[in-house]
Amino acid sequence: MKNVNRVLFVLLVLGLVAPTLCAQEAADRVVVPLSDPGKPGIVKAHLINGAITVTGYGGKEVIVEARPRGKVVPAEEKSSSKHPGMKRLRVSGGGLQVEERQNLVEIEVPAWKADVDLVIQVPVATSLQLHSVNNGGIQVENISGEIEVENVNGSITLTRISGSVVAQTVNGNVTAAFLRLEGQKPLSLVTLNGDVDLTLPASTKADLKMRIDNNGEIYSDFELQLQEKTDRSVRDEREKGGRFRVTIDRSVQGSINGGGREITLKTFNGDILLRKAK
Amino acid sequence: MNCQEAKRRMPDLLQDGLSGEEGRRLREHLNACPACWREWQELHETWTRLGLLPEAQPSPELRRGFYRLLEAGRHETSAAGRWRRWIPDLRLIPPAMRLAAALLVVVIGFGAGFLAGGRKHGDPEAITRLRGEVSRLQHQASLSLLSQSSAAARLQGLSLTTRLQDPDQRLLQRLLDILDNDPSVNVRLSAVDALYLFAEHEEVRSALAASLARQTSPLVQIALIDLMVSLKEKRAASALRKLLADEEAVAEVRQRARSGIEQIL
Numbered sequence: 001m002k003n004v005n006r007v008l009f010v011l012l013v014l015g016l017v018a019p020t021l022c023a024q025e026a027a028d029r030v031v032v033p034l035s036d037p038g039k040p041g042i043v044k045a046h047l048i049n050g051a052i053t054v055t056g057y058g059g060k061e062v063i064v065e066a067r068p069r070g071k072v073v074p075a076e077e078k079s080s081s082k083h084p085g086m087k088r089l090r091v092s093g094g095g096l097q098v099e100e101r102q103n104l105v106e107i108e109v110p111a112w113k114a115d116v117d118l119v120i121q122v123p124v125a126t127s128l129q130l131h132s133v134n135n136g137g138i139q140v141e142n143i144s145g146e147i148e149v150e151n152v153n154g155s156i157t158l159t160r161i162s163g164s165v166v167a168q169t170v171n172g173n174v175t176a177a178f179l180r181l182e183g184q185k186p187l188s189l190v191t192l193n194g195d196v197d198l199t200l201p202a203s204t205k206a207d208l209k210m211r212i213d214n215n216g217e218i219y220s221d222f223e224l225q226l227q228e229k230t231d232r233s234v235r236d237e238r239e240k241g242g243r244f245r246v247t248i249d250r251s252v253q254g255s256i257n258g259g260g261r262e263i264t265l266k267t268f269n270g271d272i273l274l275r276k277a278k
Numbered sequence: 279m280n281c282q283e284a285k286r287r288m289p290d291l292l293q294d295g296l297s298g299e300e301g302r303r304l305r306e307h308l309n310a311c312p313a314c315w316r317e318w319q320e321l322h323e324t325w326t327r328l329g330l331l332p333e334a335q336p337s338p339e340l341r342r343g344f345y346r347l348l349e350a351g352r353h354e355t356s357a358a359g360r361w362r363r364w365i366p367d368l369r370l371i372p373p374a375m376r377l378a379a380a381l382l383v384v385v386i387g388f389g390a391g392f393l394a395g396g397r398k399h400g401d402p403e404a405i406t407r408l409r410g411e412v413s414r415l416q417h418q419a420s421l422s423l424l425s426q427s428s429a430a431a432r433l434q435g436l437s438l439t440t441r442l443q444d445p446d447q448r449l450l451q452r453l454l455d456i457l458d459n460d461p462s463v464n465v466r467l468s469a470v471d472a473l474y475l476f477a478e479h480e481e482v483r484s485a486l487a488a489s490l491a492r493q494t495s496p497l498v499q500i501a502l503i504d505l506m507v508s509l510k511e512k513r514a515a516s517a518l519r520k521l522l523a524d525e526e527a528v529a530e531v532r533q534r535a536r537s538g539i540e541q542i543l
Contacts, residue, residue: 127428148429148462164430168463170496170528184323185430186437188464192496192530209471213500258316262437264468268500268530 032062032100040125040145041103050109050116051136051154056124056143062105063122066096069115127163137172144182155194165189173197173270177277178204186262196265199275205260211251213268220274224254279307284314291318292325327419416442417449424452429462436468440475450476454485463495470501477509487513491520496528503531503538512542 034041037060045052050069096116097108109116115135122128127145130138137155140147144162155172158165164185167174174189177199189196200206200222210218265272279287284307291304308315416438423435439445439453453476457469476482486509490502499521506514521527521535 146428146430150463166429166433166462166464168495168497184327184434185428186433187430188433188468190464190467190497192500192528262433264433264464266467266497268497 028066028096030064030096030098032064032098032105034060034062034103034105034123035100036103037061037123039103040127041105041123042127042129042145043105043107043120043122044129045107045118045120045131047109047116047118047132047136049114049135050118050132051138052118052120052130052132053139053141054120054122054128054130054143055141056126057121058124059121060123062100062120062126064096064098064105064107065119066109067117067119069117146185169194179277181261184261186264188264190264190266191270192267193269194267195270195273196267197273197275198263198265199277200256202276203257205255205257206263207253207255207259207261208274209251209253209262209264210272210274211266212270212272216267216269216271218252218272218274221276222256222274224252224256224274225259226252226254279303281307281311281314284308284311285317288318288321292321413442413444417446420445420449421452424456429460429465432456432460432462432465433468436465436472440472445476450479450482454482454489457486457489457498458492463497466493466495466498467501470498470505474505474508477505483509483511484513487511487517490514490517496531499527499531500534503534507538507541510542515539515542518542 041062043054043062045054095110097106097110099106107118107120109118117136122143124142124144126143127147128140128143129148130140131150132138132154133152135154137157138149138151139156140149140158140161142160143158146163147158147161147165147167149156149158149165149167149169151169151172153171154169156167156169156174156176158167158176160179161176162178162180162182164183164187165176166188167176168188168190170192171194172191173194173196174191175195175197176187176189178201180201181204187198189198202222208224212218265274284304287300287304291301308318420435420439420442423431423438426432426435436453436456439449442449445453453469453473457466457473460466460469473482473486477486486502486505490499490506493499493502503514503518503521506518518535518539522532522539524532527535
């Protein structure tokens with residue numbers, strides 16, 4: 001049994017639940033070596049309240065920091081009916097669990113009462129699966145692996161990426177800026193309330209499926225070849241320094257640079273922005 | 279090298295790299311001809327994708343299917359036997375007439391062959407067989423991609439499925455399963471789009487109508503409501519009413535459900 005490879009980090013910081021008045025807690029920091037550093041790993045992070053920031057770096061280990069947002073909840077906001085006249089303090093230090101097995105790193109903050117921000121550093125080629133629900137956005141920078149992000153109340157911002165993206169939030173913007181586009185897997189960026197903002201290298205070959213609703217608009221400075229749908233208006237303002245603008249009844253299918261990679265962009269209340277990288 | 283020659287040599291280039299003079303000329307042509315380059319890219323991509331597929335294991339269904347086919351073949355042969363009774367016994371016809379008839383058949387055969395020779399295509403049976411083979415491979419590729427752990431790969435599987443003319447029962451069932459159970463909202467949303475293409479199947483329509491009540495993501499709920507409206511699917515009405523009455527549901531969803539009910543009924 002090669003279970004020697006299996007590293008199990010369970011760091012429960014429930015001992016740190018002592019109420020605290022300082023604005024910033026000392027962070028919990030865990031350094032996780034991968035079982036096989038020669039191969040790209042997968043990092044899964046799950047959070048209920050808080051932000052997740054993942055940055056690709058030159059190292060070979062995964063470094064996880066959990067930063068509780070310790071703060072006093074104002075008395076007028078949360079005056080306890082159980083104990084009148086007293087302030088309720090928000091308890092910090094939600095606990096952090098990190099587990100590594102065959103290059104799969106799973107990070108979880110089980111507490112849901114406190115806000116905890118996760119700050120993670122990973123090798124650039126790592127693939128990510130990130131989930132959060134409330135009180136914070138998800139940010140990713142400098143990653144060449146596959147990225148899957150799900151948020152509910154918060155934005156998603158991905159910069160200097162080059163793999164594939166599957167991202168979804170309900171309330172917030174979804175922004176992704178590619179350095180280059182590797183592989184052939186489709187991209188999908190959707191939100192209910194917010195803008196979808198995608199930046200691609202100028203030479204990207206792609207087939208786009210875009211959908212807006214309500215009062216949204218689609219903006220792009222790419223030369224879009226539109227297909228099928230007829231009721232559309234195209235306004236070219238590039239001569240005057242503006243953008244090439246396309247508005248169509250709800251959905252647009254088109255291609256750039258002759259077509260190729262499949263890209264789906266959707267928002268129900270918001271705009272779609274398709275930008276050429278400068 | 280011309281385009282036709284280039285197309286013929288592409289498979290060789292894929293398989294063994296095609297060294298020497300011929301390889302050099304093909305690469306030269308590919309660099310010069312955008313149409314062939316595009317074709318080469320597509321071919322190369324398909325080839326790589328197929329290479330990534332895990333080796334298929336024959337399912338127990340395969341054995342059963344084979345024997346079913348064999349049985350069907352036997353029935354056909356015995357049906358042919360019944361027809362033979364109506365064909366006159368050739369031995370009763372004089373030899374000269376038989377010879378003349380044989381010559382006539384040969385002449386007609388040559389004539390038909392000559393006429394058909396203008397078209398380059400091989401015999402239609404082989405083409406049908408090839409089509410069947412390609413469709414089988416595509417089914418296999420779709421199913422395999424749809425069960426990958428990466429959401430992007432599953433999206434790729436969905437997009438491959440939408441290119442199929444007539445997906446089989448198993449694949450449709452897998453699409454419906456994804457719509458209900460896939461952990462990624464993006465994948466579930468794409469499944470709605472894919473299933474729209476196959477909505478002429480009765481079981482797809484009824485499953486779509488039933489799925490609306492199970493969805494929790496507002497994005498998927500809205501996409502399904504829109505789909506139900508465009509299909510005028512009355513069976514979705516009760517799910518729509520439930521959404522409309524649901525205080526927890528997102529405002530956009532309830533609003534969409536309200537206008538949906540009006541349009542369906």
